[in-house]
Amino acid sequence: MAKTDKSAAIASLKEKFSESDATVLTEYRGLSVSALQTLRRSLGADTTYAVAKNTLTRIAAQQAGIEGLDDKLVGPTALTFIKGDVATAAKGLRDFAKDNPLLVVKGGYMDGRVLNADEVKKLADLESREVLLAKLAGGLKANLTKAAQVFSALPAKAARGLGALQEKAAADPSVIGGAGEASDQEPENTPA
Known part of the structure; x- marks a missing residue:
């Protein structure tokens, strides 16, 4: 990847980190392209699911002021950038993972704090914003x-x-x- 491409990717990731209400990190190893497309559609219009290089993600997160994700950026990592209702997107990930056990939630980041996998699962158990x-x-x-x-x-x-x-x-x-x-x-x- 050329240096300009890396800089553009870092800038894009930094912008997504900054604009998102929450970010969930998942491991997608073994999922087919069609399964990932199904996952993207199930998450809704306000949620972006993207695969990114760990080193670029680490740099973009640091530039966005997010610390503590380094230990979760190991192996193939996909980022779920959530705008709006976090519980709905977390439910989408949980439900997809039930049908596709190859999708593993590693953790996430929300409201200035790093979340572990169990905390992300607790978000999925919350009722939607509209219901609350x-x-x-x-x-x-x-x-x-x-x-x-x-x-x-x-x-x-x-x-x-x-x-x-x-x-x-x-x-x-x-x-x-x-x-x-x-x-x-x-x-x-x-x-x-």
Whole structure:
């Protein structure tokens, strides 16, 4: 590979590292080209699956400010650059690996930290972003509904309490301090 080609490859990898929300490293040894194409399609439009030389990947990662991937860059390595929903892409990798055991997840990088293979698998067990947001919205709506019910119950309880007091006062005027029933006479206006 010519020096200009290497520089271009490093720049491209660095850009992908910088733009991605997460990166997952896999070993693809033994997978056919058609299997890799199937994997790429299953990961979705926001995810890029690329095979790159380990030395170029190491240099690009360092230039992007990512440290700690060196021990994972051994043997044939493919990089999954994920933009958007990380859990969905991790599920795609996990599901593909179930059907194709030659795909091995080595680890990854997300939110400034290096992930081991088990942590990437845990990401795959998360529900998708949309599902989590829907659950959050449902929880918030339920709490708002409860609050609305409490606030609407207060005036109704007060009205019932005042109605009961009025009935009791009509039966026993001493309940409200002996005021009894209202008179038909108007109060006298006395100048002060």
